[in-house]
Amino acid sequence: MKLKYLFDAWLVIFLALGFGAALAGVHIGLSPKIEQNKLDKTLREIPQVVPGAVKEKSQPVEIESITVYKAFDETDKHIGWVVPAAGDGYADKIELLVGLNPDASQITGLAVLSQKETPALGDKIKAPDFRDRFRDKSTDQPLAVIKDGGAIEVITAATVSSRAVCDIVNSAVKQWRPKLKELN
Amino acid sequence: MPDTGPTAGERFIQGIIPENPVLRQLLGLCPTLAVTGAMAPAMTMVGATAFVLIMANIIVALIRPLLKPHLRILVFTLTIATFVTIADRFLAAFMPGMSELLGPYVPLIIVNCMIISRCEICASKQSLPTAVADAFGVSLGFLIALGAVAGVREILGTGQFFGITLLGKGFPGWVLMIMPPGAFITLGLLLGLVNWNDQRKKKTAA
Numbered sequence: 001m002k003l004k005y006l007f008d009a010w011l012v013i014f015l016a017l018g019f020g021a022a023l024a025g026v027h028i029g030l031s032p033k034i035e036q037n038k039l040d041k042t043l044r045e046i047p048q049v050v051p052g053a054v055k056e057k058s059q060p061v062e063i064e065s066i067t068v069y070k071a072f073d074e075t076d077k078h079i080g081w082v083v084p085a086a087g088d089g090y091a092d093k094i095e096l097l098v099g100l101n102p103d104a105s106q107i108t109g110l111a112v113l114s115q116k117e118t119p120a121l122g123d124k125i126k127a128p129d130f131r132d133r134f135r136d137k138s139t140d141q142p143l144a145v146i147k148d149g150g151a152i153e154v155i156t157a158a159t160v161s162s163r164a165v166c167d168i169v170n171s172a173v174k175q176w177r178p179k180l181k182e183l184n
Numbered sequence: 185m186p187d188t189g190p191t192a193g194e195r196f197i198q199g200i201i202p203e204n205p206v207l208r209q210l211l212g213l214c215p216t217l218a219v220t221g222a223m224a225p226a227m228t229m230v231g232a233t234a235f236v237l238i239m240a241n242i243i244v245a246l247i248r249p250l251l252k253p254h255l256r257i258l259v260f261t262l263t264i265a266t267f268v269t270i271a272d273r274f275l276a277a278f279m280p281g282m283s284e285l286l287g288p289y290v291p292l293i294i295v296n297c298m299i300i301s302r303c304e305i306c307a308s309k310q311s312l313p314t315a316v317a318d319a320f321g322v323s324l325g326f327l328i329a330l331g332a333v334a335g336v337r338e339i340l341g342t343g344q345f346f347g348i349t350l351l352g353k354g355f356p357g358w359v360l361m362i363m364p365p366g367a368f369i370t371l372g373l374l375l376g377l378v379n380w381n382d383q384r385k386k387k388t389a390a
């Protein structure tokens with residue numbers, strides 16, 4: 001009886017093998033495209049994050065197995081760095097790209113790669129209006145919102161999200177500034 | 185196995201309104217609530233779900249003489265999961281923006297009861313053409329339901345339809361409608377409307 005039950009499973013085993021092979025095929029076929037999409041998304045943001053940078057001239061640099069991008073302008077002058085940063089927002093993880101000038105002493109811009117903040121309130125962190133508030137800020141001091149004695153104006157009714165972006169930028173600066181200074 | 189039960193045509197018609205998966209059977213409510221903030225993600229979800237449903241019904245109808253009663257649910261799930269993974273990878277490759285927007289709700293099609301119920305009720309018992317007609321009918325029903333909820337939410341929430349501005353700049357947009365409560369309110373009122381219409385029809389018939 002037990003043996004019969006096992007034998008009955010031949011269809012499941014057969015299907016699992018067939019479906020598994022089909023999925024492997026799909027994966028092999030599509031994964032280069034999916035990887036490319038992810039890379040494109042980051043590259044697309046680079047001119048926004050480092051003003052004047054040319055997308056095609058950006059070079060990925062591996063530092064401690066994290067990819068950062070070295071940004072160049074049209075005349076091949078090194079004008080900044082783009083580093084990934086992430087941290088907790090109001091709702092979920094916020095992923096940013098932070099642009100820094102070549103010696104990492106100033107922030108050149110921000111881009112939001114992914115966020116799940118409240119629609120129409122916290123998700124205004126994506127708006128250029130908010131992101132521009134970080135432009136050209138010095139990295140000597142950690143950034144803070146005006147309420148906390150800093151210089152960053154918060155988004156109305158989204159103090160937590162605004163603060164979260166500040167904290168993420170600060171931790172990215174803390175993490176990358178010494179390393180990028182060395183490389184410069 | 186003799187094909188008993190409703191014919192292909194009957195299955196197709198029933199799936200659309202009389203046995204609408206969302207409005208009548210209250211199945212597939214997770215995507216109905218979660219991705220209907222705007223028409224574009226809702227319609228992408230309908231497309232992905234329809235693909236999975238049609239393919240699952242085809243496979244199950246083809247292998248139905250081989251199904252063992254105690255293994256059938258396992259086979260359904262295996263089939264559905266395979267096509268969901270294909271749909272998910274396909275979206276990530278060709279519609280990366282949409283894939284990101286839908287997030288976990290694409291893999292969650294696996295647990296959409298609407299699909300497994302069609303495998304169980306129709307595809308595992310009836311012939312291939314009937315199963316295909318059934319899948320198309322139910323998919324259309326799903327389209328109508330999600331389209332109705334998403335249309336109301338997008339128009340009231342942002343004044344847009346498929347991202348095209350319908351109501352002028354003066355329209356403030358009811359933010360509540362594109363937030364989660366808006367989904368519950370819209371679906372609740374829609375279900376009420378369907379039930380009210382039902383009762384009214386019954387009364388006129390009596």
